[in-house]
Every structure is written in structure tokens, then in C-alpha cells.
Amino acid sequence: SQKIEQNSEALNIQEGKTATLTCNYTNYSPAYLQWYRQDPGRGPVFLLLIRENEKEKRKERLKVTFDTTLKQSLFHITASQPADSATYLCAQEDTGRRALTFGSGTRLQVQP
Amino acid sequence: DAGVTQSPTHLIKTRGQQVTLRCSPKSGHDTVSWYQQALGQGPQFIFQYYEEEERQRGNFPDRFSGHQFPNYSSELNVNALLLGDSALYLCASSLVGRDYGYTFGSGTRLTVV
Numbered sequence: 001s002q003k004i005e006q007n008s009e010a011l012n013i014q015e016g017k018t019a020t021l022t023c024n025y026t027n028y029s030p031a032y033l034q035w036y037r038q039d040p041g042r043g044p045v046f047l048l049l050i051r052e053n054e055k056e057k058r059k060e061r062l063k064v065t066f067d068t069t070l071k072q073s074l075f076h077i078t079a080s081q082p083a084d085s086a087t088y089l090c091a092q093e094d095t096g097r098r099a100l101t102f103g104s105g106t107r108l109q110v111q112p
Numbered sequence: 113d114a115g116v117t118q119s120p121t122h123l124i125k126t127r128g129q130q131v132t133l134r135c136s137p138k139s140g141h142d143t144v145s146w147y148q149q150a151l152g153q154g155p156q157f158i159f160q161y162y163e164e165e166e167r168q169r170g171n172f173p174d175r176f177s178g179h180q181f182p183n184y185s186s187e188l189n190v191n192a193l194l195l196g197d198s199a200l201y202l203c204a205s206s207l208v209g210r211d212y213g214y215t216f217g218s219g220t221r222l223t224v225v
Contacts, residue, residue: 004154034213043116043202043216044155089154098168099145100204100214102154 002027006090006103014111019080021106023073023090030092033066033073038087038105047088048075080110116217118203124223125193131222133188137205138215143167144186145214146178147202155202161186162208190222198224 003026013019023033031052036044050057050066050073057064063076077084087107091100117136125131137144143162147155157170161180180186184205190197200221204214 036213036216041218041221043204043218046213046215049211049213091154096168098160099157099170100147100155101157104152104154 002030002092002101004090004092004101004103006088006106008104008106010107010109012109012111013080015081017080019077019084019108019110021075021088021090021108023075023103025071025073025092029068029071031095032093032097033064034091034093034100035062035064035073035075036089036091038089044089077108080108082110082112084108085110116203116205116215118201118217118220120220121218122221122223124225127193127195127224129193130189130191131193133190133201133203133220133222135186135188135203135205135217137184137186137203141205141207141215142184143206143208144180144184145204145206146186146188147204147216148172149200149202149219151199158188193224195224198222 005024034049035047038044048064050064061078065074087105089105090103115138119134145160146158149155158172159169160167164180175191177189200219202219203217206214
């Protein structure tokens, strides 16, 4: 079955730097990859969706790439701020769009 | 515009009991999905409801059942609770044919003692 892998180690960076988070998947290429932000005790918040035939998507300070050859998606936050500190979840979805398979998330800590 | 509303926010139950969790989807959404999230893990898909029918089910036992009402709201029922059912239960809503992700509620924290 499909598996989504994210770096379980926390990522610590300085304010103003670019944070880069990695999401790797096994087996087949998903139709959609999505990125969510989750704060402690809260539900995930949708950030970006990228389709299998798209290489890159941007939204304000956020950028996501999708490399079907490497079976990998990268999520970038430019000019990071302490308020960006949270856990970021990668999730894949098939063409039927009926279920998300999540990775375990990567905790980002932005130091002022 | 209200997002996804879940109730209750916290719940403590005893092993063997039954529990019902409730979810109201975001206005305009017609599909409701339920996820279970253990501490330190990503959410795991339980099932999705559309047009009052279960469209897809994840790898969860029959003790987990659900329902969707004509107003699109949904319930998750868990019978014969086990200690391992302790988790954050998340409801997510979406619109069929959408070009964006899901809207999640803040979840119900279920503790089984």
C-alpha cells in the first residue's frame, strides 16, 4: 500500500531563513499531494494542493514542488517567522479523491 | 462563515462503552470524512460519507460506524471501546469536484480509561 514519509526530526531554523520540508512517497505517484499545517490541539489547516502533472505551486511565502521521478514533494516557507512554528503534514490523495493518506508530520521551530 | 464544527471537544469513556461524536460540515460542503489521530502521528482515514452513503472506508474494524444526515452533518459511533481508541478524532468536509483541500474541525479528544 502507499506510504508517505516525512522527516520525524524537528527542523529548527532562524527567523528570515527559508524552511524546506520533505515528503517522500512509495509505490505509485499520487494524483494529488497536499500540505497542511497543524498547531497543538487543533485540526490540520489546508495550505497547498499540487497535482501530479504540476511541477510547482506558490501561495504568498509558500512554495511546493512535486517530482514524480524522485517520488518526492518539497515544501518551502520563505522569510520564515516565529508564527510559522507548527507541525506540517504532507498527504496524498488518489484520483477518486475519497481519502487522504498522511505522513507523520515534521515539526518546524522558527527561532527569533 | 462557520467552518467545521465538532462536538464534544473532550470526552472520557470507560472500556466497553459506546461513544457518538458529531460533526457539522462547512457551509456549502457536501462530503464528510472522519480521521483518527494518535499522539505524534498523522491522521488516519476512517471513512467518508457523501449523499448519506459511506463512499470509502479505511482499515478500521466494524466497531467504527457512521452516518450522514440530509443536512450533510455526520456522526461517528464507536462501540465496545478499547484503550487504544484514545485519540483525537477529526472531521473534515469538502465539496465533490473541488479543486482544493479539506476543511478540518478542531477535533474531539477521546480518552478511554
